[in-house]
Amino acid sequence: xxxxxxxxxxxxxxxxxxxxxxxxxxxxxxxxxxxxxxxxxxxxxxxxxxxxxxxxxxxxxxxxxxxxxxxxxxxxxxxxxxxxxxxxxxxxxxxxxxxxxx
Amino acid sequence: xxxxxxxxxxxxxxxxxxxxxxxxxxxxxxxxxxxxxxxxxxxxxxxxxxxxxxxxxxxxxxxxxxxxxxxxxxxxxxxxxxxxxxxxxxxxxxxxxxxxxxxxxxxxxxxxxxxxxxxxxxxxxxxxxxxxxxxxxxxxxxxxxxxxxxxxxxxxxxxxxxxxxxxxxxxxxxxxxx
Numbered sequence: 001x002x003x004x005x006x007x008x009x010x011x012x013x014x015x016x017x018x019x020x021x022x023x024x025x026x027x028x029x030x031x032x033x034x035x036x037x038x039x040x041x042x043x044x045x046x047x048x049x050x051x052x053x054x055x056x057x058x059x060x061x062x063x064x065x066x067x068x069x070x071x072x073x074x075x076x077x078x079x080x081x082x083x084x085x086x087x088x089x090x091x092x093x094x095x096x097x098x099x100x101x102x
Numbered sequence: 103x104x105x106x107x108x109x110x111x112x113x114x115x116x117x118x119x120x121x122x123x124x125x126x127x128x129x130x131x132x133x134x135x136x137x138x139x140x141x142x143x144x145x146x147x148x149x150x151x152x153x154x155x156x157x158x159x160x161x162x163x164x165x166x167x168x169x170x171x172x173x174x175x176x177x178x179x180x181x182x183x184x185x186x187x188x189x190x191x192x193x194x195x196x197x198x199x200x201x202x203x204x205x206x207x208x209x210x211x212x213x214x215x216x217x218x219x220x221x222x223x224x225x226x227x228x229x230x231x232x233x234x235x236x237x238x239x240x241x242x243x244x245x246x247x248x249x250x251x252x253x254x255x256x257x258x259x260x261x262x263x264x265x266x267x268x269x270x271x272x273x274x275x276x277x278x279x280x
Binding site: 002003004006007008009010011012014015016017018019020021022023025026027029031032034035036038039042045046049050052053054055056057058059061062063064065066068069070071072073074075076077079080081082083084086087091092 | 104110121158174208216217246250254
């Protein structure tokens with residue numbers, strides 16, 4: 001029924017989360033930072049689904065549904081912020097965005 | 103090695119490679135290249151979701167992430183029309199090196215702890231046998247509209263707030279249309 005051990009999925013989820021975290025902390029392009037955030041959320045979703053499959057319980061999948069909606073909202077607001085930042089600074093370089101004053 | 107194992111390895115390696123390509127400066131310097139790599143990662147994760155018999159969530163992953171989110175990303179990248187000098191790479195500082203090393207150490211530690219905690223997980227019979235309905239619209243919808251009813255309704259409110267917030271933030275200061 002399930003040839004691949006559940007723990008392998010969890011290890012993969014940790015790897016995706018770690019890669020996303022490194023991206024968020026090292027990249028200075030706001031767009032790439034947002035993409036790294038999406039990778040982190042995908043890792044979390046994968047872990048939730050792995051445990052849902054392990055317990056045979058659909059509640060974990062409902063949680064993933066909600067995480068996806070939150071991620072979509074986050075991208076919408078984040079990209080709006082990118083537009084506002086670009087209008088103000090002429091770039092999406094986070095090192096140049098040192099002032100919060102509008 | 104079963105077919106499922108082979109598919110898992112292909113998808114797992116491809117998704118990790120895609121994720122690394124997003125954050126690695128030589129590939130990720132141009133946000134559009136990073137977006138393509140991200141699309142590959144999303145698609146591979148959708149395949150892994152199918153392997154976990156989360157069929158509805160896999161479809162949603164393709165529709166929402168690989169569809170809507172990626173279109174939004176590419177749209178904004180095109181809209182901002184970044185010049186060559188805007189395509190900043192990563193400026194390597196001592197703090198960043200320390201931070202990345204710490205993050206890698208933390209990930210390895212998490213992996214070690216997890217594999218210790220997951221010892222009993224992979225024993226034969228530990229994984230629940232599920233019906234063919236598992237992961238379909240019926241079972242997920244049932245959980246969503248009973249136990250998760252309040253978070254579900256809160257999500258609709260969150261989406262409304264996000265729409266209004268995105269419009270307000272992206273609006274021009276002179277009051278013109280965004």
